[in-house]
Amino acid sequence: MTMFRLCIVLLLLAAAPALHRPARAQGMAPAETVMFKSLSGEVITGRLFLPPGAGPFPAVVGLHGSGGYAPAHDRWATRLTASGYAMLLVDSYTPRGYREIISVGLSTIPVELRVKDAVGALEYLQTRKEINPKQIAVLGWSQGATTAVATTATMRQTLIAKTAPHFAAAIALYPRCDQYMTNTQPVGDTPLLVLMGAADTVTPAAACDTLFDAWLSKGAAVRLVVYPGMQHNFDFTAPTTAMLDRAQPIADPPALSPSWTPVDDAELRALSFLDKRLGLDLGAGSVKSPLYVKGNPAPLSGNQGVVR
Secondary structure (H helix, E strand, C coil): CCHHHHHHCCCCCCCCCCCCCCCCCCCCCCEEEEEEECCCCCEEEEEEECCCCCCCEEEEEEECECCECCHHHHHHHHHHHHCCCEEEEEECCHHHCCCCCCCCCHHHCCHHHHHHHHHHHHHHHCCCCCEEEEEEEEEEECHHHHHHHHCCEHHHHHCCCCCCCCCCEEEEECCCCCCCCCCCCECCCCCEEEEEECCCCCCCHHHHHHHHHHHHHCCCCEEEEEECCCCCCHHHHCCCCCHHHCCCCCCCCCCCHHHCCHHHHHHHHHHHHHHHHHCCCCCCCCCCCCCEEEECCCCCCCCCCCCC
């Protein structure tokens, strides 16, 4: 099925989810500045956000895009820690002398190098007593999203040892699927959730549609979601109803249909996916949104997202 045919039949406000999650902490989650060794041998820095309590917690490695740090990364960290997840936001640029690489070219710090940073972060988290070493996922934006996809693909085999650990799950927000991924194949059994905007001209969704069609034919556990009208970095700039901050269950449709946004859907879908994949049962309701595009329903069935 082509992206054109898929996008014309998707209606953003057709449904809203029934959401049940625990009360969320107010304000910014406290962060610890940490250092760890990339598999490149370089020392990389990051900020580790931990939920309240002793743990061990499931965790998420966060990978920024080519623009470097953005406040939206902290918002995701707050969402995750309030939901019981630790998050390590990796800074791949500052230790190498850059704040961003858009102005100097993405090849300055390429995806291949960032894969080594990501797996280095995974190995570091596995040494922390507060973290469950078997429940660590990766979530990336743009170049970081491409990196997250690469950790589940044949590219990793050319970069790191086969004995290196794998992430338990991967989430990619608007990765680039053409330049780096054209001939890649899925490896291992890491489930992958991909969230993209249909109007994104930086990392076009059509390329990922083609790539993941091929992956699905090989039995990969991948799910692609495309949001009509959304552009690159849509979760940084698009409006949100902040419904994930509410302590009480969200009302069923049609009460919230007019206020349901792609950012709400993306955040809830990511959280529900992590709940299912990392075994953290917080009672999240099924996502009943029409935005699901394609995927392998058998390995990804459950309350991480069911399209009606």
